[in-house]
Amino acid sequence: MKRYDYFKFLVIVLILIFMTGCTSIFTTPSEPVINSFTADPLTIIAGGSSTLSWDVSDATSVSINHEVGSSLDLISSATVSPTATTTYTLTATNDEGTVTASVQVTVEPITPPAKPDLVVTNIFRESGDKHFFYTIKNQGSTIAETSTSKFYFDGVPKDTDYVAAIGPGASRTEKFLNFTWGGFGFHSVKVEVDIYNLVDEVDESNNTYAGHIYCPVTFP
Secondary structure: OOHHHHHHHHHHHHHHHHHHOOOOOOOOOOOEEEEEEEEEEEEEEEOOEEEEEEEEEOOEEEEEOOEEEEEOOOOOEEEEEEOOOOEEEEEEEEEEEEEEEEEEEEEEOOOOOOOOOOEEEEEEOOOOOOOOOEEEEEOOOEEOOOEEEEEOOEEEEEEOOOOOEEOOEEEEEEEEEOOOOOHHHHHHHEEEOOOOOOOOOOOOOOOEEEEEEEEEOOOO
């Protein structure tokens, strides 16, 4: 190879090396990417919890509503305990824009046990009758077996009443047979049902009904 051709070849090689070494890769900025946003489990029973998990790329800010957080890590998780069905929205932001993703956690109510539930809905008297009546209801979902009720007049226990079984949702009018009152004026009255706790109820705290009743001056 002639000296001139060799020199020319060398220059070309150096130019190529220089061009290769100075090559730059240019990228176009883009919005954040939400790789995943999940809830596990998606359905909970009231009082339970679910875990939110997320994986975000190229974001300068990550937040989730409903007070989960406003300055979250790009990849993390959080435990939530909503009291009602809730949609959680993740928001990822950078200088190029904002993207969102949502996941819903469904909350199912606690199913009450299948039991009876005895309550008193009224205490009254009938015209011409010196006895006291009351309405007892089984507002539970299964039959209430036999029970006993007690009647209080002006704070003093006066009588008891045997109550036969009552079906779910059924009501019955009962009467205290061994106590009568022919006086007059306003008096406090109270009925307590299932006084011996023989019926296993959904709610044992609602077995008492109290109020006032007016007795007329005279009875026929």
